[in-house]
Amino acid sequence: MSTQYAMIQGKQVPYTITRIPNDQIELDPNNPRVQYLVGQMAGTVTQDKLDELIWAKDQAKALAQSIFQNGGVREAIIVQPVGDKYRVREGNTRLVCNRHLAEQNPGDQRFSMIPAHIFEHILTEEDIAVMLADFHVAGKIKWDAYEQGKHIHDLFHVYGKTYDWLSDHLRMSKSKISEHLSAYKATTDFLQVHPVPANIKKFSLFQELMKKKDLKARYDDSDEFRQKLYGWLDKDRISDSRQMRSLPDILQNPDAVKALDTQGFDEAAKILITNDPSRGSDLFHAVKLATEALKAAPASDIQDLKGGNAQKLIMLRNLKRSLEDISTLAGITL
Known part of the structure; x- marks a missing residue:
């Protein structure tokens, strides 16, 4: 073992570099990546269930393949002592992947242990939140959009980080931060009405909505529109953020709105294209641009x-x- 120091929120915090057997480490029940799914379950969630939830994510399978090709985990996880075990504070998915690789390759010592940085009971929950932001919002190993949005929400509302702090620390514009906060609240409201776990993936649709001022204003001001939008999303009438960009045009056409209600975005788009061929044809898009240029x-x-x-x-x-x-x-x- 060797001792190093990390600068966290202006503090020099010591940690130990080592390797730990898989069975001496437990997953974090407050892991942000599965917190919503855990919240949907009654009672205490077991370690086996946490493992199952994390392993079910598509990114976990891809990461496991990468770890196998690399001959083991290279990026150390962060743990803290809890009783006679260590609890993961960052790197839950890496641990789950390493465990599954160890099961799939019995006797292969490359996966029996995992590199770890052990922090004693010095880190606060706020320190952990800042570290996770460094790794998974501002860093290279980015979380899914919903998970990033939730983490930015927690930094702002739970830990009192200002827009200036968030912008500087996350290397993100204040307008982008505002989009994440608004989209997270909208997604949370939507999930309360339609609490299907897969619906967390619709965060990106709300994020796209928040980029359009008129659409955001309509969402904020009209309960009728919000409920109609929830229905479109729940029934997958709108299923892609690119489709959300066309929603303002659809809302201006009663026939397109009716098609969206009953059949979905593709049928609504056909009506828009009938009225404006430039939407569905490169040729007529060029004709439209040329006509506008000639007029001006x-x-x-x-x-x-x-x-x-x-x-x-x-x-x-x-x-x-x-x-x-x-x-x-x-x-x-x-």
């Missing part, structure tokens, strides 16, 4: 044409011929 032609270009600018005149004639060619092929008169 600057005086300098018009004067160039009057002055006999040959190249600009050729471009306009080519455009005219192209329109004539396409109208002939289509059998229409422009």
Whole structure:
């Protein structure tokens, strides 16, 4: 073992570097990655159940494969002594992966132990929260969007971190922080009405909604709209953040709203495309842009044409011929 020091919230905190057998470590029941799922279960959640919840996440399988290819866990987990065991404070998923690899490869010593940094009873819950933000919000090993949103919410509401602190520490703009906070509250409200565990993945949809001021204002001010939106999300009428970007246009078209209610986004989008072909065609998108540009032609270009600018005149004639060619092929008169 060797002792090192970490700077955490202005404090020099000692920790010990070592390797610990898997069976001497327990998972953290307050692990942010599964906290919502744990909250859905009555009574005390066992270590086996925590393992099951973490292993069920898609990222865990991918991480286990990476650990196997690397010949073991390389990034040390962070633990604290609790009774006769050590409790994981950061790295629950790595521990679960290491355990499963040990089960799948009996006798392989690469997975029987895991590198760990042992912090004695010096770290506060706030210290842990700051460390997790360093690793999984601002750092390279990022949590899912919902988990990041929850952690930012806790830093702000539970630990009293200011917008300035969050912006500096997380390397994130204040507007982005506001989006995360608003999206987390909206997702939490949605989950209270539709408490299906898979619905936490819809955080990204609320995050996209919060980027649009008019849509956010409508969500904040209208209970009727909120309930209608909850229904669309619960029934997967809207299932992708990119679809949320088109929602303001859908809301302006009663037929599109009806299609969204009964069939979903794709049918609503078809109605928008019928009314505006540029939405579904690169060609007509270019036509729309060109038409708008021609209507707003600057005086300098018009004067160039009057002055006999040959190249600009050729471009306009080519455009005219192209329109004539396409109208002939289509059998229409422009």
